[in-house]
Structure formats: structure tokens, C-alpha cells
Amino acid sequence: MKHVELHSERLRLEPYTIADFYFVKSLLQDPRVMRFISPDGKPFTDEQTIEWFERQLSRYKTGRQTGLLKLMTFESDEPIGHAGTLLHELDGKIELEVGYWLAPKHWHMGYGREAAARLMQYAFEEGEKDIISLIHPDNVPSQRVAKANGLHWDRDTEYEGMLVSVYAGDLERLCRHIQRQEMSR
Template sequence: MNRHHRPPSPTPRLAFRQMTEDDLDDMAALLGDPNVMRHYPRPMTREEALDWIDWNRRLYRQEGFGLWLVTLRATGEFVGDCGLTPQEVEGVTDIEVGYRVRADLQGNGYATEAAAACRDHARDALGARRLIAIIRPDNRPSQRVAEKIGLPFERDAVSRSGLPVRVHATSL
């Protein structure tokens, strides 16, 4: 693996690694949780969670990055996913930082810690010049994470699926 295919370096509490199909139980539980997925059109089925893993494995190969599996360094326990994906908004493709944390682990600052590590990875390992977060207007917790890692609100937009979104962005 060259440096582009490495996940972000560990943070004080969290570690990152590529997803594999062995992570299906954890990812299906995360992506199937109505609480975690309340700002998405709907929770995902187990089959859709497998497609999610496959999509990220394709991104690792093609782009050298994707959403990584996040675990607690102390215990190895599954936390969620966080990482970088190319996303098109209104005809322009940027690298987006995305993050999801297990419902019972939310409120501990894990999303902010993981997203900050992915921001630094985008800048330092990938040489990205710009980073965005695409967030539903009613998802205040996610907007706060974006703001905390230095991605202020930039503009209102419409997602590829036709939903209103808020784009948070920064130059790196």
C-alpha cells in the first residue's frame, strides 16, 4: 500500500482501517439503525450494507481513500465509519468528509475526533485543496461537527437525489 492507500493515523482514542466483508454485522447494525440513519432517506438493509462495504473497497482501489472503519484503540470495539469520498454537488465534484457513530456511543466527541483526523489526512496524505461536508438542513449535530473541524457553512444546495442540503466547506 502506498501512502495514498493508508488510512488516517490513529487519534488518542480511535483507530482507522479499511472495511472488509467481515465487518458486515457491524456495518449492517450501524446503517440499519433508524436513529443513526434518521437524516438519510431510510435505514439500509443488510444487502445494502454489503453494497456500502463493496463501494468503499472500490474507492480504496480507485481513489486511494474511502470511508474507513473506526474502532476504539483501547478495546478494538466498533465505533462507526468515517472518511473521505468524492461527491458531486450541482455539477462539481469535491472530496467530502463523512462520519457515522453508533447511537449508543454518540455524544463522546468521537465523530469530531475521527473527522478531524480525516481532514488532516485529506490535506497531508492526499494533497486535497478543498474539503466539504454535505449535511441535511435539520441535522444540527452533524453541522456542529463540521464547524468544529473548521468547515463553516458555505451554501444551500440540492443533492443528487433532489434533497435540500447544506454544504460546509473549507480550503485546506
């Protein structure tokens, strides 16, 4: 099993453990978080939450994806959300997605952009060439994050019974874009 721990300027990313179940449950059962994530836009039941968490822990066993990693700031050990790279079959092709979910009290602080940028850099360092983000067509804030990190709208398609906008990019170009942004700060 490949154990991935990453950090960025403000964030630590590390694998979930069983002890994190109730934090994950708080995300999956929050209607504000799940509005653009679940196919019906509704929070998960207890049974769906358990299944999701078990599937997530099993993702750590494959080397090409990080799975969703718990996000914490350096200022606190309190989780603020999760982010990671996930393999998905989309339109008949296996693609690597970068994604994130944040607890609502941590929205609009730049954490999603920062976590996604760090994960894209890591994917590039690991030899990946391309990355996508699957975003609900009505989730304008996440579309802005994708664009800020250099991803571009590629197409709309269906994924697991839900219409999604696919934002895509070449990782080498994206990493240069992110580095230029960081140098200009």
C-alpha cells in the same frame, strides 16, 4: 490500491474487510443512524446494505479518497462507526467530502470531531486544497462538529434526491485552526 490506516489521539481508522459486514449492517439498518443519511430517512434493506458495502469496498481502489474507514478506539477492537473522505459530484463539480457515522452509543463523545479533524489533516498532507461536509439541514449536532473543525456553511443544495447543507473550508486554514484548538487543551 492505496491502503490507508490512520490514528488520532483516541481512534484508529482502518479499511473495512468482509468480516465487518455485520457491523456495517447494524449501522445501515439503525433508524437513528439513517435518519439524516438516507434520502427517505429510513434504514436500508438487506439488498441496499449489500450494494452499499460492495460500493464502499471498491472505494479503497482510488487514491484521492480514503473511502469510509472503520473507527475503533485504542481501548477496544469493537468498531464504533466509520469516517473517511469521499469524492462526490456536487453541482457539476467533483468535491472531496469528509464524513462520519457513529453507532448511537458512541454519540456525543467527540469521536466524530476527532475523526473528521484527522481526516482533514490527512487530506491536506496528500495535497488536497478544499474539503466539504454534506449535512442534513436538521442534523444540528453534525453542523456543530463541522463548525468546531472550522468549516463554514457554504450553501444548501440537492444531492442524490436529498436536501443537504454544504459546509466547506480551505484545508490549510482548517489545519491551522485544528492545531490551535489542540494546543489550547
